[in-house]
Amino acid sequence: QSALTQPRSVSGSPGQSVTISCTGTSSDVGGYNYVSWYQQHPGKAPKLMIYDVSKRPSGVPDRFSGSKSGNTASLTISGLQAEDEADYYCCSYAGSYPPYVFGTGTKVTVL
Amino acid sequence: EVQLVESGGGLVQPGGSLRLSCAASGFTFSSYWMSWVRQAPGKGLEWVANIKQDGSEKYYVDSVKGRFTISRDNAKNSLYLQMNSLRAEDTAVYYCARELYRTRSAFDYWGQGTLVTVSS
Numbered sequence: 001q002s003a004l005t006q007p008r009s010v011s012g013s014p015g016q017s018v019t020i021s022c023t024g025t026s027s028d029v030g031g032y033n034y035v036s037w038y039q040q041h042p043g044k045a046p047k048l049m050i051y052d053v054s055k056r057p058s059g060v061p062d063r064f065s066g067s068k069s070g071n072t073a074s075l076t077i078s079g080l081q082a083e084d085e086a087d088y089y090c091c092s093y094a095g096s097y098p099p100y101v102f103g104t105g106t107k108v109t110v111l
Numbered sequence: 112e113v114q115l116v117e118s119g120g121g122l123v124q125p126g127g128s129l130r131l132s133c134a135a136s137g138f139t140f141s142s143y144w145m146s147w148v149r150q151a152p153g154k155g156l157e158w159v160a161n162i163k164q165d166g167s168e169k170y171y172v173d174s175v176k177g178r179f180t181i182s183r184d185n186a187k188n189s190l191y192l193q194m195n196s197l198r199a200e201d202t203a204v205y206y207c208a209r210e211l212y213r214t215r216s217a218f219d220y221w222g223q224g225t226l227v228t229v230s231s
Contacts (some may be wrong), residue, residue: 048220102155105155
């Protein structure tokens with residue numbers, strides 16, 4: 001299984017929206033509605049932000065939203081805030097083992 | 112409050128062994144699949160292994176099969192990763208993570224990680 005493809009970096013000014021793409025194949029992203037997104041600040045553990053493509057865990061601001069079309073999933077951060085500056089990773093269930101494949105990661109910079 | 116606390120990392124020579132531990136609290140440990148996920152320095156996340164609630168099923172990424180063994184002790188609320196024949200490419204921060212209860216489609220809680228460095 002190859003890693004899912006994400007842009008290396010995206011940036012935006014406070015208050016703007018940014019969207020991160022996550023491209024896989026019909027064997028992972030396209031085959032299951034089991035895409036999740038994680039936020040990771042430097043030196044910290046990943047934090048679940050979105051699961052099952054578009055569901056938000058309790059406590060995650062509704063500025064974070066997820067979607068999927070075909071083999072590509074997306075994470076949108078609306079109303080960008082300084083604390084959103086972090087690395088973001090997508091992850092998809094892939095059926096056969098290994099069951100999970102992560103994306104290459106995207107650094108979000110708040111200008 | 113759900114907590115996962117890893118320990119056991121350190122510096123080890125190539126070919127050596129280490130045993131990582133993850134102490135769980137704040138939830139019914141025996142009800143969840145658990146995983147180990149690693150992150151090499153400056154790199155992305157990689158799923159390593161997982162284990163069913165009762166330990167009857169275990170799965171590994173190809174690169175660690177035959178060298179790593181995942182296990183758990185539900186009486187002690189603990190998850191383990193025995194790592195043998197370590198290689199330089201195993202150098203990473205190792206996280207234990209809880210899989211979502213019903214769908215197992217994501218990791219909803221993570222430990223703070225423990226660093227494993229394989230070097231001579």
